[in-house]
Amino acid sequence: DAKTTQPNSMESNEEEPVHLPCNHSTISGTDYIHWYRQLPSQGPEYVIHGLTSNVNNRMASLAIAEDRKSSTLILHRATLRDAAVYYCILKRRGSQGNLIFGKGTKLSVKP
Amino acid sequence: EPEVTQTPSHQVTQMGQEVILHCVPISNHLYFYWYRQILGQKVEFLVSFYNNEISEKSEIFDDQFSVERPDGSNFTLKIRSTKLEDSAMYFCASSGRGGQGNQPQHFGDGTRLSIL
Numbered sequence: 001d002a003k004t005t006q007p008n009s010m011e012s013n014e015e016e017p018v019h020l021p022c023n024h025s026t027i028s029g030t031d032y033i034h035w036y037r038q039l040p041s042q043g044p045e046y047v048i049h050g051l052t053s054n055v056n057n058r059m060a061s062l063a064i065a066e067d068r069k070s071s072t073l074i075l076h077r078a079t080l081r082d083a084a085v086y087y088c089i090l091k092r093r094g095s096q097g098n099l100i101f102g103k104g105t106k107l108s109v110k111p
Numbered sequence: 112e113p114e115v116t117q118t119p120s121h122q123v124t125q126m127g128q129e130v131i132l133h134c135v136p137i138s139n140h141l142y143f144y145w146y147r148q149i150l151g152q153k154v155e156f157l158v159s160f161y162n163n164e165i166s167e168k169s170e171i172f173d174d175q176f177s178v179e180r181p182d183g184s185n186f187t188l189k190i191r192s193t194k195l196e197d198s199a200m201y202f203c204a205s206s207g208r209g210g211q212g213n214q215p216q217h218f219g220d221g222t223r224l225s226i227l
Contacts, residue, residue, distance in 0.1 A: 044202070087154075093213070098146075102153065
């Protein structure tokens with residue numbers, strides 16, 4: 001699976017939008033872009049995934065660049081509960097295998 | 112919402128002893144995984160399991176590790192002779208049908224394994 005690059009940490013204020021970037025310049029045409037997060041003392045939690053088009057769900061939005069070499073996870077209104085480590089992970093189409101976690105981005109949310 | 116359940120939440124074991132970690136995946140899922148996370152480090156893949164056999168394993172998953180699905184609901188990780196460096200959080204995960212790379216994995220809250 002191709003490699004992703006994320007900032008080590010980001011800060012946000014409560015109730016403001018947060019844009020978490022991810023670079024994946026070596027992405028292949030068959031790689032899905034997945035986002036997971038890990039709250040303190042919990043297991044990783046699936047957030048969202050996409051292939052080419054932007055995606056929305058109840059937790060977040062995923063904006064994918066036209067060339068697919070980068071993507072952005074958008075939390076529309078950050079809450080204190082959104083403080084977590086966010087991981088951007090590529091998974092090959094046709095693969096049901098393991099997730100390769102990097103260090104992710106540690107998001108801090110200030111009240 | 113269905114969830115992955117892991118027991119115990121904390122396991123303390125003497126070095127050299129065997130330990131079994133238990134997981135109940137989401138009931139209609141077909142793919143099962145174990146990951147571990149040493150304190151302060153990244154989440155690392157150990158093994159994936161499908162159709163009653165290991166489909167993929169990492170270098171960490173050596174001969175002291177084994178997995179089993181003894182019945183229709185449980186998925187276990189056994190460490191035969193524990194070492195100090197096995198101390199970590201162990202996460203179980205499961206995912207549903209569909210080999211398109213787009214099936215999310217659902218994780219349990221983990222078992223903290225402490226080797227003394």
